[in-house]
Amino acid sequence: xxxxxxxxxxxxxxxxxxxxxxxxxxxxxxxxxxxxxxxxxxxxxxxxxxxxxxxxxxxxxxxxxxxxxxxxxxxxxxxxxxxxxxxxxxxxxxxxxxxxxxxxxxxxxxxxxxxxxxxxxxxxxxxxxxxxxxxxxxxxxxxxxxxxxxxxxxxxxxxxxxxxxxxxxxxxxxxxxxxxxxxxxxxxxxxxxxxxxxxxxxxxxxxxxxxxxxxxxxxxxxxxx
Amino acid sequence: xxxxxxxxxxxxxxxxxxxxxxxxxxxxxxxxxxxxxxxxxxxxxxxxxxxxxxxxxxxxxxxxxxxxxxxxxxxxxxxxxxxxxxxxxxxxxxxxxxxxxxxxxxxxxxxxxxxxxxxxxxxxxxxxxxxxxxxxxxxxxxxxxxxxxxxxxxxxxxxxxxxxxxxxxxxxxxxxxxxxxxxxxxxxxxxxxxxxxxxxxxxxxxxxxxxxxxxxxxxxxxxxx
DNA sequence: GTCTATAAACAGATAGAC
DNA sequence: GTCTATCTGTTTATAGAC
Numbered sequence: 001x002x003x004x005x006x007x008x009x010x011x012x013x014x015x016x017x018x019x020x021x022x023x024x025x026x027x028x029x030x031x032x033x034x035x036x037x038x039x040x041x042x043x044x045x046x047x048x049x050x051x052x053x054x055x056x057x058x059x060x061x062x063x064x065x066x067x068x069x070x071x072x073x074x075x076x077x078x079x080x081x082x083x084x085x086x087x088x089x090x091x092x093x094x095x096x097x098x099x100x101x102x103x104x105x106x107x108x109x110x111x112x113x114x115x116x117x118x119x120x121x122x123x124x125x126x127x128x129x130x131x132x133x134x135x136x137x138x139x140x141x142x143x144x145x146x147x148x149x150x151x152x153x154x155x156x157x158x159x160x161x162x163x164x165x166x167x168x169x170x171x172x173x174x175x176x177x178x179x180x181x182x183x184x185x186x187x188x189x190x191x192x193x194x195x196x197x198x199x200x201x202x203x204x205x206x207x208x209x210x211x212x213x214x215x216x217x218x219x220x221x222x223x224x225x
Numbered sequence: 226x227x228x229x230x231x232x233x234x235x236x237x238x239x240x241x242x243x244x245x246x247x248x249x250x251x252x253x254x255x256x257x258x259x260x261x262x263x264x265x266x267x268x269x270x271x272x273x274x275x276x277x278x279x280x281x282x283x284x285x286x287x288x289x290x291x292x293x294x295x296x297x298x299x300x301x302x303x304x305x306x307x308x309x310x311x312x313x314x315x316x317x318x319x320x321x322x323x324x325x326x327x328x329x330x331x332x333x334x335x336x337x338x339x340x341x342x343x344x345x346x347x348x349x350x351x352x353x354x355x356x357x358x359x360x361x362x363x364x365x366x367x368x369x370x371x372x373x374x375x376x377x378x379x380x381x382x383x384x385x386x387x388x389x390x391x392x393x394x395x396x397x398x399x400x401x402x403x404x405x406x407x408x409x410x411x412x413x414x415x416x417x418x419x420x421x422x423x424x425x426x427x428x429x430x431x432x433x434x435x436x437x438x439x440x441x442x443x444x445x446x447x448x449x450x
Numbered sequence: 451g452t453c454t455a456t457a458a459a460c461a462g463a464t465a466g467a468c
Numbered sequence: 469g470t471c472t473a474t475c476t477g478t479t480t481a482t483a484g485a486c
Binding site: 032034167177178180189215 | 392
Binding site: 051 | 451452453454
């Protein structure tokens with residue numbers, strides 16, 4: 001019962017509380033919106049005290065930024081690393097394959113994992129609102145990932161990676177993937193799906209990958225439909 | 226100064242106040258979220274009294290439903306009518322053209338008009354939340370429009386309009402268009418665009434229409450890449 | 451680091467005068 | 469149909485005991 005031992009336990013518990021708070025906050029911010037979520041609710045969901053939010057993050061606004069940091073890390077791990085650390089070695093087909101692997105990873109995470117729903121909603125609401133959080137997410141995640149996919153698509157098509165058509169085309173791919181998360185309820189109703197299991201995700205993947213290949217094929221240098 | 230004249234004026238003013246309230250509410254609900262928007266704020270933006278919300282809509286929840294109704298009507302006018310009232314007369318090329326016209330109309334509205342930003346955000350937040358409003362929007366707008374576009378795409382490809390690939394493919398088109406509204410800040414930053422003027426929208430349109438043609442071509446009956 | 455208690459501001463709803 | 473005034477509950481933030 002030395003004071004040091006108690007402090008170590010307290011520190012560990014403190015860090016754990018911090019993580020629990022951020023996790024609960026992302027879930028609730030995504031589900032109900034930032035302003036609509038009360039700090040009491042977050043603390044209850046994290047099995048923590050209301051005052052702990054002020055202690056760990058200085059207030060609700062600090063918690064928002066901590067959520068953005070965790071979300072950026074998460075996305076970086078799921079999709080960023082796949083796309084950044086790969087090396088197509090100058091092969092157009094290989095470049096296309098890497099994009100397809102990244103899209104599959106993104107779909108599995110976004111559509112397949114339940115917690116991704118709230119994270120996506122949280123990120124979207126933050127990205128729609130210019131400010132400090134937007135700058136962090138854009139610089140740390142969106143800009144690097146988009147640029148890298150443009151490089152791969154440039155290789156796949158033989159075009160300049162910064163060609164306007166390539167940059168916009170990569171955004172259309174992002175939109176296709178994202179919609180199956182944001183419009184999931186509409187899709188489920190229209191497709192008569194009860195849930196997004198492996199079979200449903202595979203069906204979506206096939207269509208999106210088909211679109212990517214069709215985009216690459218129809219935008220290859222020298223081919224104009 | 227007969228009582229009748231006063232009543233007519235009051236009625237007209239009442240209807241006008243009602244519309245002002247719904248307009249301001251869609252704008253604010255979209256920009257900040259439903260729960261994050263106070264009734265005081267809405268009343269102030271509509272140059273109306275706080276109590277008028279309870280009078281006209283029974284409360285904040287009634288105002289939400291009135292907003293959904295106005296949004297559904299708006300979307301129906303912008304995109305629904307183009308797609309529903311058209312008749313390709315069995316010609317695959319004509320069917321594709323109708324889809325392209327609808328996509329152009331949707332992009333012009335969604336990306337080009339400022340008020341569409343808040344309406345899109347409002348609809349998205351409502352559609353992410355199963356409930357009465359979702360049912361109304363799905364039944365009145367999303368289901369009919371999606372089914373109709375599937376019919377057109379079925380004609381364009383020679384496939385069954387309710388083919389899984391067709392239904393999912395139409396959703397990927399929706400996602401592409403929607404992303405340029407939801408991710409507008411990201412797109413603007415990455416493209417180095419100051420605003421979404423006619424030239425920028427035309428660039429987006431060309432890429433999206435190219436993707437639609439590529440989808441139709443690569444999914445024509447009997448052609449499998 | 452965690453807790454209780456409380457302060458100060460703000461929410462939606464409504465009663466009643468006009 | 470619009471207004472003021474007010475009721476009741478909830479919000480974030482914080483002071484201070486442990």
